[in-house]
Amino acid sequence: MKKLITLCLMTTAAAVCLSCAGNKEFLPGEVWLDNNGVAINAHGGGMLYHDGRYYWFGEHKTEGEGGNRANVGVHCYSSKNLYDWRDEGIALAVAPDGSGSPIEKGCILERPKVIYNAQTDKFVMWFHLELKDKGYSAAMSGVAVSDNVTGPYEFLNAGRVNAGKWPLNVSAETRQAAEAIAAGNAATVPDNDRFLVRDFGGGQMARDMTLFVDDDGKAYHIYASEENQTLQIAELTDDYTAHTGRYVRAFVGRSMEAPAIFKHESKYYLMMSGCTGWAPNAARSAVADDVMGEWTELGNPCIGDDADKTFHSQSTYMLPVEGRDGMIIYMGDRWKPENAIDGRYIWLPVNIEDGRFTLTWQPSWKL
Numbered sequence: 318m319k320k321l322i323t324l325c326l327m328t329t330a331a332a333v334c335l336s337c338a339g340n341k342e343f344l345p346g347e348v349w350l351d352n353n354g355v356a357i358n359a360h361g362g363g364m365l366y367h368d369g370r371y372y373w374f375g376e377h378k379t380e381g382e383g384g385n386r387a388n389v390g391v392h393c394y395s396s397k398n399l400y401d402w403r404d405e406g407i408a409l410a411v412a413p414d415g416s417g418s419p420i421e422k423g424c425i426l427e428r429p430k431v432i433y434n435a436q437t438d439k440f441v442m443w444f445h446l447e448l449k450d451k452g453y454s455a456a457m458s459g460v461a462v463s464d465n466v467t468g469p470y471e472f473l474n475a476g477r478v479n480a481g482k483w484p485l486n487v488s489a490e491t492r493q494a495a496e497a498i499a500a501g502n503a504a505t506v507p508d509n510d511r512f513l514v515r516d517f518g519g520g521q522m523a524r525d526m527t528l529f530v531d532d533d534g535k536a537y538h539i540y541a542s543e544e545n546q547t548l549q550i551a552e553l554t555d556d557y558t559a560h561t562g563r564y565v566r567a568f569v570g571r572s573m574e575a576p577a578i579f580k581h582e583s584k585y586y587l588m589m590s591g592c593t594g595w596a597p598n599a600a601r602s603a604v605a606d607d608v609m610g611e612w613t614e615l616g617n618p619c620i621g622d623d624a625d626k627t628f629h630s631q632s633t634y635m636l637p638v639e640g641r642d643g644m645i646i647y648m649g650d651r652w653k654p655e656n657a658i659d660g661r662y663i664w665l666p667v668n669i670e671d672g673r674f675t676l677t678w679q680p681s682w683k684l
Contacts, residue, residue: 408468477520
């Protein structure tokens, strides 16, 4: 009898694995199962290609009220073909309730991204962090490291970024006004620079974010800052675990978030969204000859029905497909704040032509 029960369980498990393996196409917005037949739980995610496999890191959401808070941590999945995903477990676990850690259970931990540092042979994770029960007032960046791509990751620290540092493109007018105010004199700071000046001493805000490693190995942290009014692009140290103090402001006063970046034929392309909370809006795009800018806006990259809502999604990452020059996949999230765990993934192929990129809706597609 025991042998019969064991055989039945093995047969059932095999059937489940077969039912969720061997995918041959992408189905944007549909439920996407892992190797265990469980819906993939990696929201606001990013991708790392390492030693022949893709590693997908994202927010592990839970059901019901509070599902958008970090109750578990950062989930990791891996794949060789981008269709079929193996559950690799929790790469970074939140700290126990009551621990007092910045990443204590119940905090807000969003948009985790992982990059590999060849010099240190470490995997480095950055994420947007809000302290438990503090809403979105902290606007911190957290960093963790691991010797293994799937973790476990060790949390290092969290805080505001580039404290006491002016951006490379700060205006002389703003800097002089800030210095006058610090000296107790009357001065007027330009309206679009008031949050930059306000946060100069304690560090700049950083919310929606991504990471980018250039061809020369330099890494950059790109994040919504200054109460989400301005995007900042900051250089990381050689070990990728801190900031060098070199950064620029981009799209000042344009209220952009959800940055996603890729490089193609020596040009840098950004995709972003407007700021409308969980509700989708029209995406924005830009191009530059240098990651630090100057950036030129290109308008909404989406074409067709629901383009004004980015096909009911928001950008999180632009994924270059290994071995396929010029093939980029848009990774977006279709948020469901009323039941966060049911948020869906929108992956679409990116078309690059005449110095800009575009996306069109496809209910199903293949590499």
